[in-house]
Amino acid sequence: MKLLLIYRLARVFLHLAIGMTKSLLVFPWLDAQGRNRRIRAWARQLLAICGVHVELRQSGQAALERVMVVANHVSWLDIFVIDAVHPCRFVAKSEIRSWPILGWLAARAGTIFISRGSKRDLRKIFQGLVDKLQAGERIGFFPEGTTAAQGQLLPFHANLFEAAIDARVPVQPFAVSYVDADGKPHPTVDYIDDMTFAESLVAILCGPPVTARLVCLAPIDSAGQHRRELALAARSAVAAALNIT
Numbered sequence: 001m002k003l004l005l006i007y008r009l010a011r012v013f014l015h016l017a018i019g020m021t022k023s024l025l026v027f028p029w030l031d032a033q034g035r036n037r038r039i040r041a042w043a044r045q046l047l048a049i050c051g052v053h054v055e056l057r058q059s060g061q062a063a064l065e066r067v068m069v070v071a072n073h074v075s076w077l078d079i080f081v082i083d084a085v086h087p088c089r090f091v092a093k094s095e096i097r098s099w100p101i102l103g104w105l106a107a108r109a110g111t112i113f114i115s116r117g118s119k120r121d122l123r124k125i126f127q128g129l130v131d132k133l134q135a136g137e138r139i140g141f142f143p144e145g146t147t148a149a150q151g152q153l154l155p156f157h158a159n160l161f162e163a164a165i166d167a168r169v170p171v172q173p174f175a176v177s178y179v180d181a182d183g184k185p186h187p188t189v190d191y192i193d194d195m196t197f198a199e200s201l202v203a204i205l206c207g208p209p210v211t212a213r214l215v216c217l218a219p220i221d222s223a224g225q226h227r228r229e230l231a232l233a234a235r236s237a238v239a240a241a242l243n244i245t
Contacts, residue, residue, distance in 0.1 A: 023108040036087040043083035068164040069140035071174040075191040088140030133167035158231035170219035175241035
């Protein structure tokens with residue numbers, strides 16, 4: 001088991017090193033579509049190394065290009081699961097920037113970092129989000145604001161939904177879940193409480209294979225909506241897809 005873990009960790013770090021090299025030497029020469037293709041391929045490869053297979057399920061219209069993506073938040077894997085199918089520029093808590101290697105890669109991939117609880121920070125990035133959405137970029141965030149164990153869904157914070165309204169783009173909800181070979185919630189994926197990133201990574205690498213189920217839900221029109229209405233509608237759609245009452 002130790003030798004297998006060492007082997008898998010070595011593959012993860014090699015893949016991260018390749019990602020760093022490409023982001024420095026290749027990304028500056030690519031357009032948005034080229035970057036998205038490489039982000040998608042890199043995310044899929046990382047998940048494969050971690051023993052995670054992505055299963056996309058469509059519920060309604062296919063994911064739109066010019067859209068604000070929202071999803072429930074279970075694990076640090078969520079970003080890569082979504083990027084493996086529909087790459088986004090994510091809004092993420094500022095602590096992620098300090099993560100070794102991954103934080104740097106997230107910044108290079110265009111992640112928008114925000115200090116949790118900082119109204120000044122929120123105001124500062126808000127107009128930038130609107131501009132990016134209007135320019136056709138796909139922006140993603142996790143409105144729960146933190147991770148929750150599978151089977152739970154926290155309230156959706158409404159503030160950032162205002163950007164979709166101002167940019168006149170729809171909200172595209174995704175439901176994320178992780179199951180084992182029997183279709184039951186996977187025991188090692190939850191990234192909650194005081195678990196560190198290193199502990200979570202080791203648990204996943206040592207655990208059985210993971211199937212990440214990503215359900216693409218019908219987009220929600222933001223026209224004429226209040227941000228709280230949008231947040232409630234998105235949460236209701238995600239809850240229904242996850243069979244959470």
